Amino acid sequence: MWSNLPFDVLAKIFSFLSPDSFARARSACRNWHMCAETYPMTTSSTVLPQHHQAWFLALPTRNRGQHCYVHNPVTDNWHMLSFDFLPVPVRPVAAIGSLILVRPTNCTALQLALCNPFTRQFRYLPMLNISRTNPAVGVVTLDSGQLGPNPHFRVYVAGGMSEAPHGGAMYESKLEMYDSMNNTWRITGFVPMEFAVRLTVWTPNESVYSNGILYWMTSARAYSVMGFKIGANTWRGFSVPMADKLEFAALLCRNGGLTLAGGTSEGEACIWELTEGDRWGLIQTVPMEIGKKLLGGKSSWGNTKCVGSEGGICLYRELGSGMGVWREMKEKATWAWFWVEGCHFIGGKQVHNLPIKAVFLRPNLSPFAF
Template identity: 35%
Template sequence: MALQQVSCKSICLYPHHDKDNYTEEKEVGHSQNYGLLTDLPKDLLGHILSRTSVDNVIRSSSVCRDWELYISSKSFMELWRQSCRFQGPPWLFALSTYNCRDCCSAYNPVMNKWYSIPPLFLPQSLRIPVAAIGGFLLVKGSSTVSQHLAVCNPISKQWRNLPPLHKPRSSSLISVIERRFHSDGNNGNCSGFQIIVAGGRSQDANGYEPSIEMYDSLADSWNVVGEVPCEYAVRLALWTPNDTVYCNGTIYCLTSARPYSIIAFNSVTGVWSEVMVPRGPHLLCSFLVQRRDKLTLVGGVGSPRDCKCLKVWELDEDGWLEIESMPGEFFNSFLGGKTDFDYKFAGNGDFLYFFKDSQSQMLVCELSSQNHKTSWRWIPGCSSVGSQFSKCSIRGMFIQPRLDVSDFC
């Protein structure tokens, strides 16, 4: 089943700090800068553009009518698909937790710029972001009675509904498993994915739905693959986690009830278990992420009313190992010494992003690797993160920007 498509020309990829000052004169000058490039043979133009960033390609489509038609052609899209290995790291999407149609911005780490990319092409009912799937975003409907899921490409403005679940439910655990393959030593490309929906509230308001359903993108269908044990089904329904992490065949979720606990589901054996959080002081406002095939926990440490520091742990065979702590000067600037220590977090590889709804900057931690020491720095924030998002909760997700028009992968 093909994705529904809307022309991607209308996407707003002007950086927020340039958008207000953008004029027709700048647009004319922008086009004139291309000069003789407009006379390039199409095959040479295609090879050049296919090796540039997504935002440059979309901007290039406004140079002239011929470029617009060529960039939207099947031949260029196929060339783009073949050259995906040249594309850069995923973008950080900052989305409103409750209505991504109204507030959605993306940070390009290579260009160090924010872009406004509201998915207004989605139906109004599909507005809650769930998870990133390679170059796609999984969203769900706002209904509290049953779960309506869909997948979209926020760059090319494609979207499609997923088939309905066999067992209608709400407030369930939702997790994504990406199939990946590696070539030429570069990042893996997605070759299909699975979606796990476990537990939740049944359509009977007083009941719980124990079944586990798995969606396979290659088969485009759901299958019931097991049941959630009663002791976990109730906890998943009452304290439904917003984020899940898939690591080495196991799905992990951090329950929202305090004290925190981690529920684990082995997708291979079907076994449910519980993982204890690090021992010590009270754990506050915590998040899970997968880094280098290890489960990583980020959280505040202190008393229920006083956060003393933010730490990073990794889970290994011997338990939790602290690998990093936010330096005091950054901690004081980030939380401001306030008792309100609520913050948001998103991680991708060695990069950890910390941000709050009420401020414009983000704090980035690049964890140590073989050739680099751990570093901390501030990056510019998106104007929508500082203003439009000030009264709503934000979620951060990493999506690989892609232009090609295709089914899921």
């Protein structure tokens, strides 16, 4: 029966497979391989099925080699993907559906690019209007309900150092915005000098978008948050709970709201949610057994990192150290903690432990076109 199915029907079935399952399916026989080649745009739906959970993708930070590592949460398997198609070494900035916004590391001035590690595509975004080093980058996805191969998104760049009119360097106060619909950058406003300095000196690239506001957090204690209200073109800053005691802190988005994860020197890690009046409410404490596994006998949360998606929050350290995941259980209408073992072996071969930087993305095998 399977060998006699029309290609359009078979391709529809293929669209519900995850990338690793689809790769095995297209290798099963000549007929299935021909179907996959004939219907390349249907091997993964434009509107992703609900059962396609976001995957954890980790890029090495120090040894920026030609590989990345991905964890499939459905099968609980690790895979290694070759990055030999990249023309330059990169580091991730943000996930945009099935794409990764990356920054090449071979130049000091900011340039951004898009990458799909599953279709092995890479494309530079146009150069900014103002050449700047070390700015903050914020991403807004405008059609989050249909994160297919060509999502509509905007990228905001604030702060950074640019060339002064009479030589030397200065903090850049102009705000630039890239729109994927027209593939251009334009100046959209100005950043108060206080925020331009903080965004340049103390802010990593990670941003969070929630309810019309882009948020960044300073990377030096005591931690604080900066918010840019896009519609009003206004800036504000506010503090975070236990700001001077947190050994790590990360901003996330959960259920559309701004969330903060952080660990204290006393050995406890917590998750807070922003409420009205810029007040933070404690919503979760990392279970003791998860914390012990994650820290591996150490007492400091200092090297802990955090990444999140709408359906989960992940605390991690290195590739082989394992992860604590707080995940939404839709069938039970609740959230629960899980432990995910680190990556030690792939295909029977040992994988060396590495410092990593991770994003959550939803795999899609359809080529992006913009």
